[in-house]
Amino acid sequence: MQQLRLLHGGDYNPEQWLDRPDILAQDIELMKKAHVNTVTLGVFSWSTLEPQEGVFELDWLADIIHNLYANGIYTILATPSAARPAWMAHKYPEVRRVRADRVRELYNRRQNYCYTSPVYREKVRIIDQKLAQRFGNDPAVLLWHISNEMSGDCHCELCQAAFRRWLKARYNSLEALNKAWKARFWSHDYTAWEQIESPAPQGENAVQGLALDWKRFVSDRHIDFLKFERDTVKEFAPVAKFTVNMMYRFDGIDYFKMSKEIDVASWDNYPTWHKPSETVEETALDTALMHDLYYSMKGRPFLLMESSPSFTNWQPISKQKRPGIAELAALQTVAHGSDSVLYFQWRASRGAEEKLHGAVIGHDGREDARPFRETVGVGQKLEVLSEIATVCRTKQAAIVHDWENKWALEGSCGPRNAGMGYWDELKLHYNALAREGIAVEFVNQESDLTGYGLVVVPMVYLLTDAFAQKLCDFAQNGGTVVVTYWTGVVDESDLCRLGDTPYGLTDLLGLRRTEIDGMYDGETCRCTPMDDSTLPETQASVLCEVASLNDTDPATPLSVYAEDYYVNCPAVAVHSYGEGRAYYLASRFDEAFYRAFYRAAVKEVGLTPAWPEALPDGVLAARRGTFVFVQNCNEHPVEVGGVALNRYGTAVWKNGEQVL
Amino acid sequence: MQQLRLLHGGDYNPEQWLDRPDILAQDIELMKKAHVNTVTLGVFSWSTLEPQEGVFELDWLADIIHNLYANGIYTILATPSAARPAWMAHKYPEVRRVRADRVRELYNRRQNYCYTSPVYREKVRIIDQKLAQRFGNDPAVLLWHISNEMSGDCHCELCQAAFRRWLKARYNSLEALNKAWKARFWSHDYTAWEQIESPAPQGENAVQGLALDWKRFVSDRHIDFLKFERDTVKEFAPVAKFTVNMMYRFDGIDYFKMSKEIDVASWDNYPTWHKPSETVEETALDTALMHDLYYSMKGRPFLLMESSPSFTNWQPISKQKRPGIAELAALQTVAHGSDSVLYFQWRASRGAEEKLHGAVIGHDGREDARPFRETVGVGQKLEVLSEIATVCRTKQAAIVHDWENKWALEGSCGPRNAGMGYWDELKLHYNALAREGIAVEFVNQESDLTGYGLVVVPMVYLLTDAFAQKLCDFAQNGGTVVVTYWTGVVDESDLCRLGDTPYGLTDLLGLRRTEIDGMYDGETCRCTPMDDSTLPETQASVLCEVASLNDTDPATPLSVYAEDYYVNCPAVAVHSYGEGRAYYLASRFDEAFYRAFYRAAVKEVGLTPAWPEALPDGVLAARRGTFVFVQNCNEHPVEVGGVALNRYGTAVWKNGEQVL
Amino acid sequence: MQQLRLLHGGDYNPEQWLDRPDILAQDIELMKKAHVNTVTLGVFSWSTLEPQEGVFELDWLADIIHNLYANGIYTILATPSAARPAWMAHKYPEVRRVRADRVRELYNRRQNYCYTSPVYREKVRIIDQKLAQRFGNDPAVLLWHISNEMSGDCHCELCQAAFRRWLKARYNSLEALNKAWKARFWSHDYTAWEQIESPAPQGENAVQGLALDWKRFVSDRHIDFLKFERDTVKEFAPVAKFTVNMMYRFDGIDYFKMSKEIDVASWDNYPTWHKPSETVEETALDTALMHDLYYSMKGRPFLLMESSPSFTNWQPISKQKRPGIAELAALQTVAHGSDSVLYFQWRASRGAEEKLHGAVIGHDGREDARPFRETVGVGQKLEVLSEIATVCRTKQAAIVHDWENKWALEGSCGPRNAGMGYWDELKLHYNALAREGIAVEFVNQESDLTGYGLVVVPMVYLLTDAFAQKLCDFAQNGGTVVVTYWTGVVDESDLCRLGDTPYGLTDLLGLRRTEIDGMYDGETCRCTPMDDSTLPETQASVLCEVASLNDTDPATPLSVYAEDYYVNCPAVAVHSYGEGRAYYLASRFDEAFYRAFYRAAVKEVGLTPAWPEALPDGVLAARRGTFVFVQNCNEHPVEVGGVALNRYGTAVWKNGEQVL
Incomplete structure (x- = not known):
């Protein structure tokens, strides 16, 4: 992945607007105004790419990618495995997960596939190959985005069998397993591998060693699925780079282990700004912790893969980001080691689950709306800071x-x-x-x-x-x-x-x-x-x-x-x-x-703080290489090092010289 | 339906007391004392009317109806479809609903039938025909009460198929449906009608267009069932009038649409008087809103089909109506356009779910109990106001x-x-x-x-x-x-x-x-x-x-x-x-x-208030035709227009002249 | 059961340490230091006693029992039926319970067997016979402990059939049953026994007579199972005495009825000392109520079968018993009629559900730990009070x-x-x-x-x-x-x-x-x-x-x-x-x-209080025969009858003479 500058852009879903070329044209125009240089395509495009089993339609995607590229915008290309088409769920029940209570899911939502199912792997293999064959060496494609926010678990018989194989590999013998799980407590010694089942509300839930091993197994399954997709793409795209988008405080996967299998870490950041229980500084610190965690995955710069330019729609209460917060959040992201500020989403969907989620372009399509205006501002500042890209932080x-x-x-x-x-x-x-x-x-x-x-x-x-x-x-x-x-x-x-x-x-x-x-x-x-x-x-x-x-x-x-x-x-x-x-x-x-x-x-x-003097309350400083960022999380202006910082304002010094 | 006066009475369940002729005789005696002129029969009588499949016993009902009529008491006759007998649920599993989680119910409670099941419709058709043949032209029967408090939904395969037919009729093509549901979001485009299933906790629950259409479909199913029952009765009772009892803030059925299929709207009113969070005036206003909503169903007088003379047994806390509240509530009902004050129930059941629900006659059978004494008082006042029956309200x-x-x-x-x-x-x-x-x-x-x-x-x-x-x-x-x-x-x-x-x-x-x-x-x-x-x-x-x-x-x-x-x-x-x-x-x-x-x-x-002057706090006025009701919701007495109103007292003027 | 003294000791699980003879040897040494004279063995030992179907290994248990006996420690021997081995649950699904929602459980936890299953009864019969044959006349075995904390219910088809038989025996006719349940309400008259099913969330849950009879039936099933186990043991151990351990406020079994089938009542006592909502005195009174309830089961002394010497691990918050509380609780138990102070557990398990539950010996195996030191102190005081054993209380x-x-x-x-x-x-x-x-x-x-x-x-x-x-x-x-x-x-x-x-x-x-x-x-x-x-x-x-x-x-x-x-x-x-x-x-x-x-x-x-004068706040007195216990539940010292009582201190008088 060539990384010449800070990426700015985000999730783009043109498959929702293929019947509206006017809107697709406006997208390009507005992206350029907003200093967008990268978009993520294909995250939920499977039903458009393979509308019927074995019938593939990739031309529309090629057109979009190349038109963007012609306008100076790179593509992060996602494999579509996070959301399979209805025809597949209907025809092959085994691709649907079985819940812990042993009920097989109906067709539903996303992130819901059995990662063990041979049928599902085969279907993913075919579509990933098609994408890799077509776009694997395309200069417009900057990075491959494997699936989306991997999560959850499956308790089907295929997974039970895989779990038993995993246990055999870990323990070799039932004696060792019984000892590790202290199964003798409450007389639970296992005498055949077939007796072992995953935890269930109506089943085994008091053997804590089993519960722990199940979590390890599920994490390993996700990582195995990631590797399977990565290697499928790599076959046709040997120089391709890969990421997977991680989540806030997510604990279903050992991300340290997963990160070994990707080239760059990335995560999706949706803080609840302005909630009554937290100051802006506290929310900023909570976010910074996550940035630093995902920086630590590979010990080098990561990507902010998703963030809202304005508001969400899935929290109990969704508030508007106050003016200035979008910029504060974007620059904090960079200060903590991100090489990107990417949004979910470029343009708001008209319907379904997330239709009321914020976007750079809202349903009214207006350039004078605040999210768009603020995105333009962020884009400008990221260009000023472009040489920070790929710079690492000092270990302390x-x-x-x-x-x-x-x-x-x-x-x-x-x-x-x-x-x-x-x-x-x-x-x-x-x-x-x-x-x-x-x-x-x-x-x-x-x-x-x-x-x-x-x-x-x-x-x-x-x-x-x-x-x-x-x-x-x-x-x-x-x-x-x-x-x-x-x-x-x-x-x-x-x-x-x-x-x-x-x-x-x-x-x-x-x-x-x-x-x-x-x-x-x-x-x-x-x-x-x-x-x-x-x-x-x-x-x-x-x-x-x-x-x-x-x-x-x-x-x-x-x-x-x-x-x-x-x-x-x-x-x-x-x-x-x-x-x-x-x-x-x-x-x-x-x-x-x-x-x-x-x-x-x-x-x-003997550790050296980012800023040499004590900072006013609510002001945070972070160093990245020779850059030092100072951010005012207060509603009132402050002065730091002779520089006035407005409400939510940021100043950046490089080698002691103010650059922003 | 002949409407000569305000109806007074309510749900009567003599099938629970067929082995106690002394109690049935006391019922008649006390009804007359209480100025009861109408009772509702048959709501839950199916197991008594058809104790075994195909064996019908209607004579007891005829005897009850005619004895009441001989004593000046009309009958509102219910079809028994809301609660089927055990033998039917046992023999024909398809009559039992399937829940959203796809679990078929066992025999249980009431309002629990599959409205799509051909077997259930056939069984309902037979019993409704028997009732219509026997009582369709009986002068004692004032009105037909279809089923009871229709509600809930069924997710069985029969209903899934019916839902798909309903969708085909609405959208014609899957293309149109996919577009209306924005199914492309998260790759959910449907490519065959069979892929579509009703919302489920383990299934589709993020496609909001689907969820909305399912609610429309369920509402339509209930209305279709209502029409089916109505037309079954009508075949033998061409001049019969019909109602269906609606509920507080119920949103499972589009009552505006349903009301087109009935002759008179009715509803069941169970306010939580005396709860800590509300004054009596607030509870009265909350109730008035519902009265006005159900008046609006047909834009003309409705019936209050059920209300408790005293207390309920299904709220977290059930309080006694304070002395005077029963009368306040009854007269408010009339003020807002009801032509009836009917109770659930005349006599308390000895056992099962509602045995501790209030009734005009309690388990002790005493005439000196407060609910009975207050019911007598309401009956007297309704007779004074009888000419308000059928009078409409002015649009404002x-x-x-x-x-x-x-x-x-x-x-x-x-x-x-x-x-x-x-x-x-x-x-x-x-x-x-x-x-x-x-x-x-x-x-x-x-x-x-x-x-x-x-x-x-x-x-x-x-x-x-x-x-x-x-x-x-x-x-x-x-x-x-x-x-x-x-x-x-x-x-x-x-x-x-x-x-x-x-x-x-x-x-x-x-x-x-x-x-x-x-x-x-x-x-x-x-x-x-x-x-x-x-x-x-x-x-x-x-x-x-x-x-x-x-x-x-x-x-x-x-x-x-x-x-x-x-x-x-x-x-x-x-x-x-x-x-x-x-x-x-x-x-x-x-x-x-x-x-x-x-x-x-x-x-x-330029709208004219019911009362020309400002009213004291807690006093409400309502106009119905030439009648004006003023009600004191306070615990203290007030004076309005020179008339003293006691705690919870009501005064009524007709054309400016006080009649109550 | 010979009852020469107050029993001191508790649940002992040597099957968890059979590979650690050093630990088993330390157990004996420390038990003697702690004045332990009785342990309970075998509660969850089935998988060790019958590691494969039909393969029995009882020698290890005999060795443990006899080694204990040789060191002056008696055994209360439990039948292992509360927790069956995995092989059985796997091979015979019918031994697993079906929940009220009609889902059969997977292998899980304990107290989870179908008490109706003929297969389960046969498996229990075989293992109980083996134990009775081997230990039925062993002088080391003081008492038989049937199963453990019987509880829960099963809704399988075998139980449904048993329920119908139970109902036929109670009512003789469906007419009588319908009348008793007022089944006619909501038209639920039953016309065949097969129509009746146990209450279910998706089934019958409004017929309160059914719900009540189901509780009676479940209670009777447990008692029937208890009798079955007792009689199985008795066949080979005609002079054996039996107990069953009951629980705090447990209402799944009519303990009065169950207690008729045992020789001595016992219960497991786990108060939540030091919770914010209660003073120590209030917790002590709450416990005393239960002691008096279980004394009442047979109107004579009972056994405290389980208690924690320190803390639990299953409450929302588990606090350490403050110094002195263990003694206060132990002596209160005796004051209210117990002939024992027994703990769960002697030594903490290394793994599974209760690994962090308190024990006399913790994971560090230290004698200088507080629970061990306090247990030694309790053991000494129980020896001083030994002649109170078997003494009854006066009826008031x-x-x-x-x-x-x-x-x-x-x-x-x-x-x-x-x-x-x-x-x-x-x-x-x-x-x-x-x-x-x-x-x-x-x-x-x-x-x-x-x-x-x-x-x-x-x-x-x-x-x-x-x-x-x-x-x-x-x-x-x-x-x-x-x-x-x-x-x-x-x-x-x-x-x-x-x-x-x-x-x-x-x-x-x-x-x-x-x-x-x-x-x-x-x-x-x-x-x-x-x-x-x-x-x-x-x-x-x-x-x-x-x-x-x-x-x-x-x-x-x-x-x-x-x-x-x-x-x-x-x-x-x-x-x-x-x-x-x-x-x-x-x-x-x-x-x-x-x-x-x-x-x-x-x-x-004219009832005589235990203490003749008014006691200071927070001080409780209880009489047992000629003994009077006065306990100071306060953190501050008090004086009673000229005796100074420290924080949580106890004084005991016998015939007016202080003995402790």
Whole structure:
């Protein structure tokens, strides 16, 4: 994929308007006005490309692609596998998924195919080949977009059989499987592979090892399907580049694993701006976390594949982006490592599920509408910033976000079935670091920690032996590790560790956990800092861990519980280990705590903030290479570095010189 | 149907007491004491009329009917199709419905038959014929009551086939259908009729055109079933009159369409008096709206078919009607155009689902119980008012309530999936007009607007070309139109209009909509009146539309938003059009706004309130012909026109002379 | 069962650790340290006992039992029927239950067998015989524990047929059945037994008599299964004693009826200590109610079969028991009539559903962990109290808790479908009596009332003729009866009584009910005491009954409603009857009311409190034989009878002499 500039454009559905050449002509005209240089085609075009089984109509698509190209607009070409035609669902029931309750779906919606079905793979193979043969070497096609927002699972008999094959490959023997799942509990030992079925509301749902393996299997199935499509295209398009569009907080697929199979990561970003529970800055930080997560997939620039220029139609309440927010969001995307600002969608559909979703061009087709005017403005600014394309960010801090851990953690019955607030925990660490202007990446337990100064280990309930050792080595070599409560509880089979916990980290931390107390929503325990600590007084919540200091080489408490029967037990502790050190956070604290904690930790580790001075509240800074972006998330103007920033305004410096 | 007087009585179930002649005898005695002149028989009598397949026992019913008649009591005779016997459900599975999730029901409850099943129609035909042959010309039978509270839907294969036939008749070709449903979105083009299935949780539920057509089809099926039963009876009872009992806010059937097939409209009224969220006046207004809606079905007096004399048993909390409420409700019913006050039920059942539902005679059979004493009182007053029977109301204002619009509006995903508050919107307009003492009728988009002075167009999201034109013509000829936000968005296929909106009304209104902002629950935007306006300051909520005034012949803003990015955009505007004018309400406002708005509008239009002077708070007035009813919904006494009205008291004037 | 002392120990699952002899050895060592004398084995061991169909491996169990016995530890031996092996579920689908929605379960969880399946009974018979043959006369086996926490229901065809047989036995004829169910309502008369099916969401759910009979049938099925297992074991173990473990507020089985089939009652107690809505005293009282209920099953000491030494893992939030709570709970159990303190579980499982549930020995295997240390302390105190074993409590007051009434009451649609708060009502009466130090037992309508001084009849909606007569006789002979609202509404078929109500009690009470008003949550009606009454002013809620005093021999009002249309109607009344008297409570009042009411009533009846003086708030006293327990539920210390009680501390006197 040639990447000469920042991509600007988005999803385009001309198959909905083939009977309206006037509208297709207006599209080209308006795209040029809006500085659009790239569109995504074909995401839901299967019924137009293959209106009857074996009858293919690709000419219309070729015409569109070439007309766009003639007007300077590249195409990201999608395979259409996310939404199959009605004739296929009707003729071949096996292509339709079976739900967890074992009911086969009727024809419906999208992202609903059985990824195991040989019939479906064959039908996808044929249409993908047709596309690859026709467009595989077309200079207009910049990138291949495999399917769309892969998700969900299928419980059909074909998938049950595939699951059993997957289990055999993982465990070799039923003995090993029974042991890994502790199947003997409640007498569930399996004595034949055929006895094993996927989790179901009316079936097995108490064997947590089975549930975890099912999630692994489903993730692997999606990745296998992705590889199948990619390789099908590659046969006719050997130099083609591939992406797949990922989603906000999606946990159905291990995206770290999936990302190994693609050339560039991309994701679809639909923040709920202006919701009553969040400030604009908070929404921006929530989005930034996701940008940084998807940047981390390949450790290099990603694409923002979809975003709304205005509003959505699927949230409980959909608000208009206030004037300026579209630009703020677009430039933040670039600041955090995106090489594109792409919209869903170019022109609003007249009917069906998303007809009231925002678009660059609305139903009235007007150029004077705000979404269009704001898109023009974004397009202009992206051209100014074009040389940032392909520039990477500097490694500073890493936070562990491991899909397998999240699956195990959320699948377990424990001290807080009412909700562990996994993302809330990550946000507390992320936001504190991001507000300091530190570049954050995300890692999983397979990741290399080299190059980071600080690694945060938040609620890593499922902690592998290897990663525990990696953390110790990281500290040994001078790194700083921050370990929270609810870490190191189980092994990779979700079996509780026998022995002291956080398992594998007690030497690193200089303490061991002795009790875990679940806290009700709203229930807190006051924590007071030790005399020599600069930490603020805070409130513990969610879970309060009680720890006992090691007899030899114990940790140093920085803050202790001031209430309840665990009064004076450490709430926060630090421990030197080799060249580095490890912090232990025994509970979840309030936001101010993390600000203070990380401000000190960052300084101690020697990480350089994006902006050298303290920023006004609600102003965020991010560095990408030699570029520094400062964004005002406030409704009021602020001044930063002598530059006035209006409401939602952004300034960009390159090597210290303001370029925007 | 001979209508000599106001009907008083209600549902009577002697088949439950055939082994208790003493109780049947007491029934006659007490009915006479209570001034009962009409009962409804046979609603759930099928298992007694046809205890085994093909074995008919009608003599007991004849005896009951004739004994009642001998005592001066008429019968409304129901066909028993709403609840079939167990033997039929057991022997013929096809008579049982299939749910949307494609599970066939077991034998259960009532209103649960497949209206398409040939077997069910045949069984209904036979029993209806037997009844018609026996009672079709019986002078004791005043009216035929077809089935009961028709509702629900069936998704069996017979219904799927019928749906496909219905679609073929509507669209002729799949091309037309695909276009109307915008099926190409998500690649759902249908290429064979057999591919089409009704909406299902596990099936098609994103094609909103399909969902809308399914609702139309189900409504048509019910109406077809009604016609089938009506014509079956009519064959043997050529002069028979027919009704069907409708329900509160029921939206499963287009009652306007259904009402064309019956002689008199009727409905079942079960308000939740005394709930914490409502005053008695508010509950009364909520009820009045429904009375006026069902009056509007045929534009002439209707029947109140069911009501509780005391309490219900199916609400979360069932309270006793306070003393006086039964009379208040009964006389309000008559004031708004009913020719009857009928109860469910005469005598409480001993067992099953509704055994704890209120009745005129309770389980203790006592005459000194309050429900019986109050029923006697109502009976006496109805006799005093008897000459009001058949008297119509005067046309003044109309509010559009169109079932197809409601289906489309609520089936759509848009700015407020958390709820659009359709009925709340209607109530705000209705209550303001009703509190002014203006007679309100309801119309749909097929209705003739002649005779009204004012037409309210609240949230008419699906607005047909023809009706838009009708509204323009209405204003052209001197009428006043009030158009709210969320109007004129889609056409009759639920496809978004291409072009300026409110589609078809921009000239009438002198403006066009440019943006729509969803508001969270509790979120508001202050609106301030223009200097020369008499409107009060108010708060906008739910949806805030932003409008742009037409370049030529623009509207005049009366009130503008005072906050947010749409500050100074019109919240309320007026525009002269031909001999009349049109108002535009860009959002939902508070109750006081509508009171002020309509007080002025009514005066401007020249409509005459039922009562010439301002009434005390909580007192409502309604005119029916030469009768004027004034009702005190307060707990404290009031004086109106020199007459003292006790708590919940009613006074009635005829031609200015007090008759009650 | 030989009962020489108080049992201490609990559920032990060595089959999970057969590959870890080091752990099994540590178990014995630690049990002895913890004063454990009894463990429960085999509850979920089937897959280890019969790893393949017909292949039995009992030697490991024999080794465990005998090794324990050699170390002074007895075994309670469970039959394994609560959780069958996977091979069985796979090979014989009929052993798996069919849900109410007619979906057959897949292999899943536990307590999930079809109790009607001949195949399942045969498989259970074989394994139970094997166990009985091997251990039936083993001196190490103290007691047989049949299955585990029996619950749930099955709707398969085998069960449908069994239900029809059960109905034929109950009713003899369909005529009688139709009458009892008032099937004629909604035309549901059955004309063949085959037409009858169990209640279903998609089926019959409005015939309340059917729903009630289904609950009776399911309860009888469980009891039949229990008898089948018991008799299977008894064949080889003629002197064996049996128990079955019951559950908190479980209403799926009539435990009174079930308890006739066992030798000793037992239950599993998992209070939610430290929840925000309850004080420790309130949680203790809630637990005490259950202890007293299960004591009442056989009117003699029961066993606490399961309890957590620390925390659970299945509540929304699981908190640690604060230090001292484990002891408080253990001693309270004994005070209320238990001869055991047994835990679930001895050692925590490594995996599956309950891996994070508390245990005496946690995953770290440490002796210095708090649960182990506290268990040692409890073991020591139980040895001090050992001679209390088998001692009964004195009869004082009885509260009616009748499963059939509860089923009917909660299955009915009436004035408060939003919830009648059955247990809340019972708790108000129970807590007031328990705080007075009165021993409370529970009775059903079959029970003998001899020996009690006071009988409370709370919400006995379904009241049999015989029990109404029994209550009258009880009062006639000098007893005091307390009857609340919502009593005497229906007969044993859930048919409303014809005639005055509370049916059968109007002479006893000196009044009849005329109206029932449902109250919204939070809605209240003020009640004021009569001038000569010592009752406090209070607030009525939930339901307000309106009563009319009898013309002859009327009741005496003690308190009247002070608001609404029933102002001055009796809220509380008393009536002398024979040698005794009856109180009528027309509504639910606040807690303070019941304290005052029962303090006076207890004095009037002449019942002796456990402690002679008033106790400080939060301190509870209970008498068992010559032992008196006083427990401080407060966080602060108190002094009682000259003895200082620490936070959560307990003192015990025997014949007035402090023994603990």
